[in-house]
Amino acid sequence: MARAVVALDPGLPYSERPGLKGRPMPLTITDRARLRSLTHHTRHHAEQLLSEVDAPMRVTSTRRTPLRNRQVGGSPTSYHLRGRAVDFAGDRTTLVRAAGLAWALRLGPGCTGPEEVLLERLGQPGQHLHVAW
Ligand SMILES: [Zn+2]
Numbered sequence: 373m374a375r376a377v378v379a380l381d382p383g384l385p386y387s388e389r390p391g392l393k394g395r396p397m398p399l400t401i402t403d404r405a406r407l408r409s410l411t412h413h414t415r416h417h418a419e420q421l422l423s424e425v426d427a428p429m430r431v432t433s434t435r436r437t438p439l440r441n442r443q444v445g446g447s448p449t450s451y452h453l454r455g456r457a458v459d460f461a462g463d464r465t466t467l468v469r470a471a472g473l474a475w476a477l478r479l480g481p482g483c484t485g486p487e488e489v490l491l492e493r494l495g496q497p498g499q500h501l502h503v504a505w
């Protein structure tokens with residue numbers, strides 16, 4: 373199920389924007405640009421998750437070039453290389469809740485859900501949620 377995504381002032385962090393549960397979460401210009409590099413299916417999952425989590429969460433990594441993937445120490449078979457993985461940054465509580473939502477959410481009857489849901493470096497600098505669809 374595709375959801376409309378509305379662009380608001382890109383300077384506003386998610387915490388200050390209206391993100392009522394079940395409504396589209398407005399995305400910054402940077403987030404939108406990053407999400408455009410994904411496959412259509414993965415982008416819709418990422419947008420759905422950002423909408424449903426209803427808390428501040430930023431998109432920090434999407435599709436990577438092989439060079440970029442090596443620079444960040446990514447797996448040589450990473451879903452990021454195929455535009456199918458997204459990293460989200462946020463506070464610990466938000467990321468843990470988003471991980472549960474990522475497992476549960478579906479786009480429609482034919483959707484089998486995520487391939488990977490990983491809470492990485494939780495409680496440490498650079499903590500993030502990695503999801504591949
Ligand atoms: Zn799906």
Ligand SMILES: [Zn+2]
Nearest residue numbers: 457458459502
């Ligand atoms: Zn990742």
